[in-house]
Amino acid sequence: xxxxxxxxxxxxxxxxxxxxxxxxxxxxxxxxxxxxxxxxxxxxxxxxxxxxxxxxxxxxxxxxxxxxxxxxxxxxxxxxxxxxxxxxxxxxxxxxxxxxxxxxxxxxxxxxxxxxxxxxxxxxxxxxxxxxxxxxxxxxxxxxxxxxxxxxxxxxxxxxxxxxxxxxxxxxxxxxxxxxxxxxxxxxxxxxxxxxxxxxxxxxxxxxxxxxxxxxxxxxxxxxxxxxxxxxxxxxxxxxxxxxxxxxxxxxxxxxxxxxxxxxxxxxxxxxxxxxxxxxxxxxxxxxxxxxxxxxxxxxxxxxxxxxxxxxxxxxxxxxxxxxxxxxxxxxxxxxxxxxxxxxxxxxxxxxxxxxxxxxxxxxxxxxxxxxxxxxxxxxxxxxxxxxxxxxxxxxxxxxxxxxxxxxxxxxxxxxxxxxxxxxxxxxxxxxxxxxxxxxxxxxxxxxxxxxxxxxxxxxxxxxxxxxxxxxxxxxxxxxxxxxxxxxxxxxxxxxxxxxxxxxxxxxxxxxxx
Numbered sequence: 001x002x003x004x005x006x007x008x009x010x011x012x013x014x015x016x017x018x019x020x021x022x023x024x025x026x027x028x029x030x031x032x033x034x035x036x037x038x039x040x041x042x043x044x045x046x047x048x049x050x051x052x053x054x055x056x057x058x059x060x061x062x063x064x065x066x067x068x069x070x071x072x073x074x075x076x077x078x079x080x081x082x083x084x085x086x087x088x089x090x091x092x093x094x095x096x097x098x099x100x101x102x103x104x105x106x107x108x109x110x111x112x113x114x115x116x117x118x119x120x121x122x123x124x125x126x127x128x129x130x131x132x133x134x135x136x137x138x139x140x141x142x143x144x145x146x147x148x149x150x151x152x153x154x155x156x157x158x159x160x161x162x163x164x165x166x167x168x169x170x171x172x173x174x175x176x177x178x179x180x181x182x183x184x185x186x187x188x189x190x191x192x193x194x195x196x197x198x199x200x201x202x203x204x205x206x207x208x209x210x211x212x213x214x215x216x217x218x219x220x221x222x223x224x225x226x227x228x229x230x231x232x233x234x235x236x237x238x239x240x241x242x243x244x245x246x247x248x249x250x251x252x253x254x255x256x257x258x259x260x261x262x263x264x265x266x267x268x269x270x271x272x273x274x275x276x277x278x279x280x281x282x283x284x285x286x287x288x289x290x291x292x293x294x295x296x297x298x299x300x301x302x303x304x305x306x307x308x309x310x311x312x313x314x315x316x317x318x319x320x321x322x323x324x325x326x327x328x329x330x331x332x333x334x335x336x337x338x339x340x341x342x343x344x345x346x347x348x349x350x351x352x353x354x355x356x357x358x359x360x361x362x363x364x365x366x367x368x369x370x371x372x373x374x375x376x377x378x379x380x381x382x383x384x385x386x387x388x389x390x391x392x393x394x395x396x397x398x399x400x401x402x403x404x405x406x407x408x409x410x411x412x413x414x415x416x417x418x419x420x421x422x423x424x425x426x427x428x429x430x431x432x433x434x435x436x437x438x439x440x441x442x443x444x445x446x447x448x449x450x451x452x453x454x455x456x457x458x459x460x461x462x463x464x465x466x467x468x469x470x471x472x473x474x475x476x477x478x479x480x481x482x483x484x485x486x487x488x489x490x491x492x493x494x495x496x497x498x499x500x501x502x503x504x505x506x507x508x509x510x511x512x513x514x
Contacts, residue, residue, distance in 0.1 A: 004281070004300070009035045009308040011484055012298055014286045015316075017045030018099075018262045019460045021269035022495070023312065023477045025116065028276030029497050030485060035308070036270070036278050039285025039301060043267045046070075046316070046444065046463040047099035049260030053091035055333075059440050068319035069462055071328075073442040074407070086337045088437050089390045096333055096388065096440070099262035100380045100397040101469045102127045102254040102356065104240050105247035108471040113265070115496045121268045125386055127254035128354020129343060130154060132218055133361045133416065146419035149343070149359065152215055154245060154253075158347075165212070172206045176216070179206075181242055183235045190231055198234040199226045218360035218376070221467040223329065223401040225363050225374045237468075251351025254468070258355070259387040262469075286313065291457045310484050311457040315447040318459065328445040329465040330406035332398040334414055335438040338422040340394050343381055355385035359417055366413045373403045377413045378467055393437070399467060407441050453483060 010032040013020050021043075024036045042048055046069060050058055059075040066073065077088070088094075103109055103124075113119040130152040153159045159173055179186060193201045198217060202208040208216070213226070220237040222229040244253030257264040270280055288299040289311055296311040322328065343357040361377040380397040382388050388395045396417070398410045418435055446462040453459075458480055464470035478494055 003304065004035060004279075004306050005304050007033065007035070007279075007306075009033050009306060011035070011310045011312065012037065012286070012296070012306060012308040013312040014038070015045045015314045015460075016040075016043045016266060016270060016280075016282075017314065017460075017463055018047045018266045018269070019463070019473055019477050020045070020312065020314070021266040021273065022112070022474070023460070023480055024278050025118070025269045025273040025276065026477070026481045026495055027484060028273045028278040030481070030492060032484065034273065034278035035306065036273065036280045037284045037286065037300065038280075038282050041283045043270055043282070044098070044260075044263035045266070045314070047097070047262030047266050049095050049097040049099075049263035051091045052088065052094045052096070052438070055094075055096045055440060059442070062442070068322070069316050069445045069447070071322055071443050071445065072407075074440070076439045078437045086435070086437065088335065089393075093390045094335065094388060094395070095260045096335075096395065097261035097263055097397075098444075099463065100256070100382070101262060101464075101467060102256055102358070102380070103469045104254045105244035106240050106253075107244075107469060108474050109265075109469050112474065112495045116272070117497050117499050118265070118268055118272055120499070121271065122264060123258040124248075124255040125258050125355035126249070126252040126352050127256060127356040127358065128252050128346060128351070129357045130218070131343065131357065131359045132215060133359060133365055133413075133420065135365060147365075147416060149417075149420045151347075152218065152360075154251070154348075168207075169209055169212050172208045173212055176202065176206045176208065177242060180235055180239050183239055190235060194232040195230050197227045198229045198231050201231045214362050218362065221358075221378060223375060223378070223399065223467070225376075249350070249352060251346055251348030252354060256356050256382075256386065262463075286311075289313070289457070291454060293455060296456050309456065312480060313457070313459045315449050315459045315462050318447045318449040319445060319462075322443075322445050325448075326445045327448060327465060328443050329399055329401045330403075330410060330443050331441070332396075332407070332410040332414065333438075333440045334396045334398070334436055335389060336394050336396060336414075336418060336435045337392065337437055338394065338418045338435040339392075340381055340383070340418075340421050343421055344383060353385065355383050357381045357383075361413050361416070366409050366416065368405055368408045368412050371404065373400070373409055375400055375403045377410065379413060379417055380467070381417075401465075406443075410441070411439075453480075458483065 011027055012035045013024050014037055016038040024034050028034050059073050062070050062073040131149045132152050133147055134150055135147045153162050199213045202213045217226050219241050220234045285301045286298050287301045290297040296308045298306050344354050359379040363374050363376050364372040366373050377400040382395040384391040400406055446465050461476050464473055
C-alpha cells in the first residue's frame with residue numbers, strides 16, 4: 001500500500017466502533033476518500049468481540065493499564081476439570097462481545113441496515129423469553145440462595161393465560177397495554193406525569209399492584225431504581241418492546257447479530273466501506289491533530305503525517321479521569337457449563353428457538369453482606385445458537401450500575417440464576433460456582449462532554465451504556481455525514497444503497513488485517 005501521506009483524504013476517521021464504521025460506509029458510498037484508522041489491533045472499539053485468548057489478553061492489558069472507557073478489569077478462570085462438559089473449549093470456539101445489546105425490530109438501526117444492504121452480510125438470532133427473578137424466602141436471603149424465575153408475559157395472549165395474575169390486575173394491565181402502544185397520541189393521560197416515577201403513574205392511573213409494576217419496569221431495561229425511572233423514560237421503551245413483537249416472527253420482538261453483537265455490525269460495515277473505496281489501517285491511531293479553518297493536519301502513531309479536509313474522533317478521548325459523576329456501568333461476562341435450556345423453551349406456536357433470554361433481578365433482589373441493592377441487575381443469557389460458545393455451554397452478560405460492591409453483587413446474581421435455573425444438576429454434580437468456567441469483570445464509562453463540532457472536525461459520542469441499542473446515536477452519525485457533505489439536502493439519500501458485488505476473499509481493498 002502506498003504511503004498514507006501521499007493521498008489527499010477527504011475524511012480521516014479514528015476508531016472502528018459501530019458509529020464510526022457506519023459513518024465511513026455512508027461517506028465512502030458518497031464518493032468521499034476515507035482513511036479509517038484504529039489504534040487497536042482489532043475492529044469494533046467499545047463494541048469489540050474477542051476469542052477467549054483475545055479476551056484474556058485484553059483483560060490483562062487493561063488491568064495493568066486502564067484505557068478509557070474501560071476500568072477495573074479483572075479475570076478469573078476455573079481450575080482445569082477432567083469432565084469435558086466442565087472445561088473450556090479451544091479459544092476460537094468463543095466470541096465474547098463487549099456490547100451484548102439487544103436490537104428491537106422497531107429500531108432505526110434495523111431500517112438502516114436494510115436500506116444500506118448491510119443486513120445481507122449479517123445473521124440475526126431471536127431474543128426470546130424474559131424472566132423475572134423472585135426471592136422465595138425472607139427479606140434478606142443469603143447471597144447464593146436460589147429463588148424462582150418467573151416468565152414475564154410477552155403480550156396479550158401471555159397475560160390472559162397467566163393464572164398467577166388475578167382478574168383485577170389483568171384488567172389494569174390490558175388497559176395499560178392498550179394505552180402505551182398509542183401513548184404518543186394520548187399526551188393528555190401522561191404528559192403532566194412525565195417526570196414522576198413510573199411506578200407511581202402505574203399505581204395512580206391504572207391501579208396496578210407492585211408485582212405488575214415490577215414486571216413493567218423490567219421491560220424498560222432501566223438500570224436505575226424504580227423510584228427514579230420516569231414516565232417519560234419508560235413509555236417509549238415499553239411501546240417499542242410491545243410493538244416489536246411479531247414483526248420478524250411470532251413470539252419475539254428483538255434480535256442480536258450472530259457471532260459478536262455490535263462488533264459484527266461494525267466489521268460488516270467496514271467491509272462494505274472498503275468496497276466503497278475506504279482504506280482501513282489497524283494498529284495506527286492519531287497522536288496529534290491540528291484542526292485549521294479549512295483543513296486538518298494529523299500525525300499518526302506510526303509517525304506518518306496526513307492531510308484531510310475533515311477529522312472524526314470519539315468523545316471517549318475526552319475521558320481523562322473516571323469519577324463519581326462519570327456515567328458508568330459494571331459488567332460481568334461469564335462462561336458457564338450449567339444446563340440453562342429451560343430458559344429458552346418457547347410457549348408460542350411457530351416461534352423460533354431463541355438464542356438469547358433476558359433475566360431481570362429487581363432492586364433489592366440481591367443481598368450481599370446483609371445489604372440489599374437499590375438498583376436492578378440484568379443478565380443476558382446467550383446459548384450456543386448465538387455463535388458465541390460451544391454447545392452445552394452458555395455465555396452470561398450481567399450488568400448493573402451505581403451500587404456498592406458491584407462485582408460481588410453481579411457474582412451473587414449469577415449464582416442465584418444458576419441455582420434457580422439448574423437446581424437439579426447443581427445438587428447432583430456440585431455447587432453452581434463449579435459451573436463458572438470463565439469470568440471477566442470490567443466497568444465501562446461514557447463521556448458526558450458535549451459534541452463541539454467545528455468546520456473541520458467533530459467527535460462522535462461514546463458508545464451507549466444501554467442494554468438495548470440506542471437509536472439516538474445514529475442521529476449523531478447522520479449529522480456528521482451531513483456536515484461533511486456540506487448540505488442538508490444531497491442528491492443521494494442517507495444510508496440508502498444499491499446492492500454491490502462483494503469482494504473476493506483474497507481482495508481486501510485496503511482492509512488491513514480484517
